[in-house]
Amino acid sequence: xxxxxxxxxxxxxxxxxxxxxxxxxxxxxxxxxxxxxxxxxxxxxxxxxxxxxxxxxxxxxxxxxxxxxxxxxxxxxxxxxxxxxxxxxxxxxxxxxxxxxxxxxxxxxxxxxxxxxxxxxxxxxxxxxxxxxxxxxxxxxxxxxxxxxxxxxxxxxxxxxxxxxxxxxxxxxxxxxxxxxxxxxxxxxxxxxxxxxxxxxxxxxxxxxxxxxxxxxxxxxxxxxxxxxxxxxxxxxxxxxxxxxxxxxxxxxxxxxxxxxxxxxxxxxxxxxxxxxxxxxxxxxxxxxxxxxxxxxxxxxxxxxxxxxxxxxxxxxxxxxxxxxxxxxxxxxxxxxxxxxxxxxxxx
Amino acid sequence: xxxxxxxxxxxxxxxxxxxxxxxxxxxxxxxxxxxxxxxxxxxxxxxxxxxxxxxxxxxxxxxxxxxxxxxxxxxxxxxxxxxxxxxxxxxxxxxxxxxxxxxxxxxxxxxxxxxxxxxxxxxxxxxxxxxxxxxxxxxxxxxxxxxxxxxxxxxxxxxxxxxxxxxxxxxxxxxxxxxxxxxxxxxxxxxxxxxxxxxxxxxxxxxxxxxxxxxxxxxxxxxxxxxxxxxxxxxxxxxxxxxxxxxxxxxxxxxxxxxxxxxxxxxxxxxxxxxxxxxxxxxxxxxxxxxxxxxxxxxxxxxxxxxxxxxxxxxxxxxxxxxxxxxxxxxxxxxxxxxxxxxxxxxxxxxxxxxxxxxxxxxxxxxxxxxxxxxxxxxxxxxxxxxxxxxxxxxxxxxxxxxxxxxxxxxxxxxxxxxxxxxxxxxxxxxxxxxxxxxxxxxxxxxxxxxxxxxxxxxxxxxxxxxxxxxxxxxxxxxxxxxxxxxxxxxxxxxxxxxxxxxxxxxxxxxxxxxxxxxxxxxxxxxxxxxxxxxxxxxxxxxxxxxx
Numbered sequence: 001x002x003x004x005x006x007x008x009x010x011x012x013x014x015x016x017x018x019x020x021x022x023x024x025x026x027x028x029x030x031x032x033x034x035x036x037x038x039x040x041x042x043x044x045x046x047x048x049x050x051x052x053x054x055x056x057x058x059x060x061x062x063x064x065x066x067x068x069x070x071x072x073x074x075x076x077x078x079x080x081x082x083x084x085x086x087x088x089x090x091x092x093x094x095x096x097x098x099x100x101x102x103x104x105x106x107x108x109x110x111x112x113x114x115x116x117x118x119x120x121x122x123x124x125x126x127x128x129x130x131x132x133x134x135x136x137x138x139x140x141x142x143x144x145x146x147x148x149x150x151x152x153x154x155x156x157x158x159x160x161x162x163x164x165x166x167x168x169x170x171x172x173x174x175x176x177x178x179x180x181x182x183x184x185x186x187x188x189x190x191x192x193x194x195x196x197x198x199x200x201x202x203x204x205x206x207x208x209x210x211x212x213x214x215x216x217x218x219x220x221x222x223x224x225x226x227x228x229x230x231x232x233x234x235x236x237x238x239x240x241x242x243x244x245x246x247x248x249x250x251x252x253x254x255x256x257x258x259x260x261x262x263x264x265x266x267x268x269x270x271x272x273x274x275x276x277x278x279x280x281x282x283x284x285x286x287x288x289x290x291x292x293x294x295x296x297x298x299x300x301x302x303x304x305x306x307x308x309x310x311x312x313x314x315x316x317x318x319x320x321x322x323x324x325x326x327x328x329x330x331x332x333x334x335x336x337x338x339x340x341x342x343x344x345x346x347x348x
Numbered sequence: 349x350x351x352x353x354x355x356x357x358x359x360x361x362x363x364x365x366x367x368x369x370x371x372x373x374x375x376x377x378x379x380x381x382x383x384x385x386x387x388x389x390x391x392x393x394x395x396x397x398x399x400x401x402x403x404x405x406x407x408x409x410x411x412x413x414x415x416x417x418x419x420x421x422x423x424x425x426x427x428x429x430x431x432x433x434x435x436x437x438x439x440x441x442x443x444x445x446x447x448x449x450x451x452x453x454x455x456x457x458x459x460x461x462x463x464x465x466x467x468x469x470x471x472x473x474x475x476x477x478x479x480x481x482x483x484x485x486x487x488x489x490x491x492x493x494x495x496x497x498x499x500x501x502x503x504x505x506x507x508x509x510x511x512x513x514x515x516x517x518x519x520x521x522x523x524x525x526x527x528x529x530x531x532x533x534x535x536x537x538x539x540x541x542x543x544x545x546x547x548x549x550x551x552x553x554x555x556x557x558x559x560x561x562x563x564x565x566x567x568x569x570x571x572x573x574x575x576x577x578x579x580x581x582x583x584x585x586x587x588x589x590x591x592x593x594x595x596x597x598x599x600x601x602x603x604x605x606x607x608x609x610x611x612x613x614x615x616x617x618x619x620x621x622x623x624x625x626x627x628x629x630x631x632x633x634x635x636x637x638x639x640x641x642x643x644x645x646x647x648x649x650x651x652x653x654x655x656x657x658x659x660x661x662x663x664x665x666x667x668x669x670x671x672x673x674x675x676x677x678x679x680x681x682x683x684x685x686x687x688x689x690x691x692x693x694x695x696x697x698x699x700x701x702x703x704x705x706x707x708x709x710x711x712x713x714x715x716x717x718x719x720x721x722x723x724x725x726x727x728x729x730x731x732x733x734x735x736x737x738x739x740x741x742x743x744x745x746x747x748x749x750x751x752x753x754x755x756x757x758x759x760x761x762x763x764x765x766x767x768x769x770x771x772x773x774x775x776x777x778x779x780x781x782x783x784x785x786x787x788x789x790x791x792x793x794x795x796x797x798x799x800x801x802x803x804x805x806x807x808x809x810x811x812x813x814x815x816x817x818x819x820x821x822x823x824x825x826x827x828x829x830x831x832x833x834x835x836x837x838x839x840x841x842x843x844x845x846x847x848x849x850x851x852x853x854x855x856x857x858x859x860x861x862x863x864x865x866x867x868x869x870x871x872x873x874x875x876x877x878x879x880x881x882x883x884x885x886x887x888x889x890x891x892x893x894x895x896x
Contacts (some may be wrong), residue, residue: 029432037838038857039682059683061843064662074360115811168556170567177497206473210438210856214864215445223467233859240860259602297681336572342631347556 004088030056031277034081034269036068037061040297041290051285055277065091065173072269073098079269085127087287088262089118090176093332096123101267104279108304110287116303118328124265127285130300131231131320132165132177133252133259137218140225145231149226151255152185155198162202162312165216165224168347169339171207173262179342180331181260183337184324188334195345207345217250232299235316239296252318261323262299356746357738361577376585385564385579392560395475397544403539406483406636407490408532413629414491415498417622418500418614425630427882429637430488430824434832434847434878437548438483439760439871443644444553445472473555477618481549484637486542488537492821493780497531501815537594538779541587541736543572547835561586567744580742584734618849625799641875648868670865683843683853687870693879697766698830698881704770705826709777714811716778717785724891731784736775742773743836763838765847769830776825784818785811824885830880848874 018178028050039061046057060081062068072084076098087095095101103124109117109125116126134149142147149155152279155164167175204224206212213229216222219237234248253259266285268278284290291302295313302309309317379385432440448454448471462468471477505527509519538796545563559567561583569576594805617623649666674687685693716729735743788811789827796806812819834849848870855867 037854039843040683042681059843061683063838064839070573074573127728170556171551205556207556211441211552214442214856215449215857220864221445229859236859237861240858240862240863242667242865 002211005110010122028054028056029274029277030058031083031274032058032060032081032295033083033085034060034062034068034079035084038064038065038298039086042293042297043131044294045290049100049281049288053277053280055096057281058246067118069095069287072100074292079271081269082272082274083266083281084269085266086264087124087267088173088264089328090173090180090262090335091332092118092124092265092328094115095265095267097332100270102270102272102275104268104282106279106283106286106337108283111306112286112303113305119265124267125286126263126303127266128291128294128298128302129263129298131254131259131261132174132317133229133231133254133318134180135217135227135229135233135250135252137225138249138251140218142262148251149253149318151253152182152194152258155203155226156194156201158201160201160226162204163200163224165204165206165211165212165222166198166228167212168205168207169342172209172263174228174230176335176339177260179338181258183294183338184260184326185257188338190283191338192341195342198344203346230299231288231318231320232295232301232313234318235283235312236299238316239314248316254318254320256320256322259320260326261320262300263303268296357743358746360742360746361581369813375376375574376582379578379582388559388561388564389582391558392544393703395478395482395560396540396546399422399479399486399543400536400540402479403486403490403543404532404536407487407535407630408494409625409629410487410491410633411495411498413626414495415501415773417617417626419617419626419630423883425633426491427879428641429633430828430882431875431878432484432637433486433488434828435641435805435871435874436832436834436852437481439547439644439852439867439874440484440640441552442647442868442871443640444477444481446643446647446794447640472553472834473557473822475554475558476550477553478546478558481544481553482543484640485549486539487637488530488792489538491648492824493538493783494531496817496821497783499526499528503726519692533594534779534783537590538736539588541733541775544586544590545736547585580738584738587734587736587738588730591733593728594646594733628712643866645875648865648872670869672861673862674866674869683846683854685844685846687851687873689853690846690848690870691873693830693845694849695878695881697847698827700763700766702823702826703774704766705773705777706823707758708770709774709781709822709826710819712774713781713785714777716782717788724865725867731749732778733775735771743768762842762845765837765842765845766830768836768840769833770826772833772836773826773829775827777822780822781815781818785816788814820885827881827885828878831874831881848877 018266039059047054050057062071065086065088068084069087072079072087073095084095084100096119096184103121103123105122105124106125109122112126116129118126119125134152134155136148138148146159149160150158154160169176169179171337179191182194186194197249204216206216209229212227214220216224217227218225229250231252231254233251234250237248237250238245266282268275268282272278286304288304291304291307292309294300294302294307301317301319303324380389410429414422435443444452444454452471454467455469456465458465458468501524506519506523509523510516514522544560545562546560547566550558550560550563551566559578561800563580565576565583568579613621617626648670649668712732716732792810792814793806796810797803801809831847832849833847834853837847837850838853852867852870852874855863855870
């Protein structure tokens with residue numbers, strides 16, 4: 001009978017739900033790592049950690065970087081996980097102010113360049129970095145016999161009118177990074193004038209990286225040959241090409257002060273019951289095994305100088321010598337004002 | 349519902365307010381005082397009204413076509429119009445751009461035909477794009493809810509009207525329309541709420557100059573949680589207002605009807621008038637719904653990457669590479685799922701969602717329909733609709749925050765995702781079931797009871813056959829919503845068990861032709877899986893009204 005079937009299902013599903021909620025206690029310890037949805041890692045790398053420490057690692061991926069951090073801040077003190085990975089320097093102060101991390105002086109920090117250590121108390125430890133830079137389609141400029149832009153200032157020239165597409169800093173992380181690059185480069189007093197110049201030169205603002213890159217960028221069927229993307233985008237155009245190619249179809253503007261460096265951090269969540277294992281995981285993330293896995297999985301670069309990189313990477317990756325710099329404290333305290341002012345100039 | 353909806357929602361709002369100095373009322377008042385929030389609210393209402401009217405304009409003739417005429421390929425066409433409903437926004441945006449974007453084939457065609465230097469159609473980042481996408485997404489709601497109700501209306505009522513001397517328009521206005529009103533109102537309300545809480549369409553096709561309340565909630569949640577919570581509460585209040593108004597309205601309109609098997613009302617296309625109407629409508633639906641989907645499907649078989657260092661002209665050719673590549677875990681990634689696995693995960697979640705949604709929705713809708721006490725109805729009915737007006741992000745975060753300690757620690761449980769999908773689908777399920785249940789004449793039940801049937805037998809042999817079709821519609825909604833849901837899935841899906849939309853987004857967020865191609869291939873697979881499942885559900889016809 002239909003009714004019985006429905007009641008049976010109801011009962012069944014309740015039992016099912018109840019079973020699912022009974023905490024399973026496996027022999028091995030479980031370490032829970034919370035992170036954002038761009039996180040990726042090789043199976044074998046995690047297997048290595050699990051075998052070495054007789055542990056099980058469980059990952060919780062909670063939306064994008066901002067949402068994941070919001071989640072961690074909401075659960076401060078009663079953490080959902082033992083370790084949080086993926087807070088970057090634009091969010092760092094917010095995470096530290098909310099007190100979600102416990103300090104940990106990992107021995108591996110000794111090996112890591114000072115420029116990446118933004119938290120002197122080592123509550124947040126750097127893991128990887130990536131640069132947000134202007135990318136352009138090489139063929140577009142070759143065909144028209146014009147030289148591509150070489151700096152942020154060039155974008156104000158009339159020959160680049162209507163060529164640039166950027167992301168909205170409110171909704172997109174590379175968009176925010178590019179806004180910060182202009183603030184770092186032109187200063188708090190100058191960046192709005194610069195953006196006014198971009199608006200006069202017909203800049204297009206879209207809400208997300210996907211639309212900018214796969215809809216508006218001329219390489220992928222759009223009309224605009226200059227796009228805000230990552231310094232690692234060209235090697236990926238080769239690695240994930242539809243047909244093998246020798247040279248990347250896109251290049252990166254790496255002039256001083258034209259890129260913004262995003263550094264991602266890991267931290268042990270305040271209130272974890274698994275401190276010892278969490279420390280081991282943090283050490284593991286800083287060790288060459290994990291670090292060498294980073295580029296192909298997450299498209300960013302390892303901070304450990306001992307990590308060896310894939311050849312395509314070494315050949316085509318663009319790393320600016322002097323990225324624009326804005327301190328995490330300034331970002332935390334002024335971000336809202338900056339964005340508000342930017343919206344006033346660019347969107348209204 | 350209390351446990352899995354109000355408790356998580358209360359938790360997240362409570363925690364958010366606890367972070368700031370505001371509370372609920374002052375938060376909402378402050379928010380309403382700000383001109384930018386009022387601007388957002390105004391735009392939200394305005395675009396939702398416009399979109400709903402357009403959707404009805406297209407949906408009602410479509411519903412008439414499906415309800416009254418019989419033609420070949422009807423089931424298939426019906427299924428096709430339902431596919432957009434489940435497609436992730438990014439994919440739909442890609443499809444529209446392939447068609448209407450500045451390098452879409454329509455613009456390229458017009459440019460070469462008329463020798464134009466600039467693309468003549470400016471599609472993206474306009475209000476038109478938003479409206480078109482909303483119509484594209486939501487017409488199926490009208491087709492299904494109104495169409496199915498209409499199909500079972502007794503045609504004799506109309507015939508009686510005609511016999512008594514009313515002309516075609518008088519019959520339509522004075523007989524058909526009043527009878528259809530509850531179904532139209534139900535469909536319009538669902539469409540309106542969907543447009544009102546629209547997120548992805550506004551974000552991607554509307555661009556940064558447009559913001560609905562839902563977009564604003566997402567935006568401010570990055571730096572101002574209390575304001576985000578106030579806006580969420582405001583959105584809930586609006587939804588509640590809408591559903592209360594709707595309940596009042598439908599209580600006045602609902603009257604028991606004698607429903608007839610579908611086949612009684614079907615007519616053949618045997619006069620020129622019918623042929624012209626149906627042909628035009630079918631053609632219109634095909635252009636409207638199939639061309640963007642076809643453009644997308646075709647694109648997933650086409651190699652677009654130009655020769656090295658060539659200007660991006662559309663060249664290259666047919667390829668199966670993207671589909672082959674799907675099965676290849678190039679990066680040896682831990683969270684990789686081959687398409688077969690992603691499909692079975694998605695289908696599995698969808699089936700569980702259907703059971704949950706029916707198990708919860710049938711009793712709820714039944715209680716609503718049986719209860720003659722209007723106070724009870726006017727209190728409970730709007731509340732059952734609330735999940736529709738809740739931002740998926742809020743709900744997702746709430747579920748994780750609230751269900752994090754024993755006895756119900758479901759955070760990492762695979763059951764959490766179908767639960768979330770059930771919540772999203774719940775209003776649809778109740779909304780599809782309630783009108784059908786209400787329209788059962790109480791005399792049938794009474795007759796059965798008098799003849800000695802137990803309440804269970806009444807349910808089985810009277811109610812269920814009468815509402816079989818509605819159950820099917822409800823199940824289809826639950827199933828397809830679960831298949832296409834992304835907002836909550838991105839927050840709570842276990843990374844080892846990605847659904848198809850989650851996998852599509854993973855590919856789309858990486859540079860490189862192969863990644864883009866694989867995203868399109870997987871989107872096409874999602875279309876096919878959706879279409880196949882919907883056809884299968886339609887075939888089931890567990891208990892059509894034909895039984896009596």
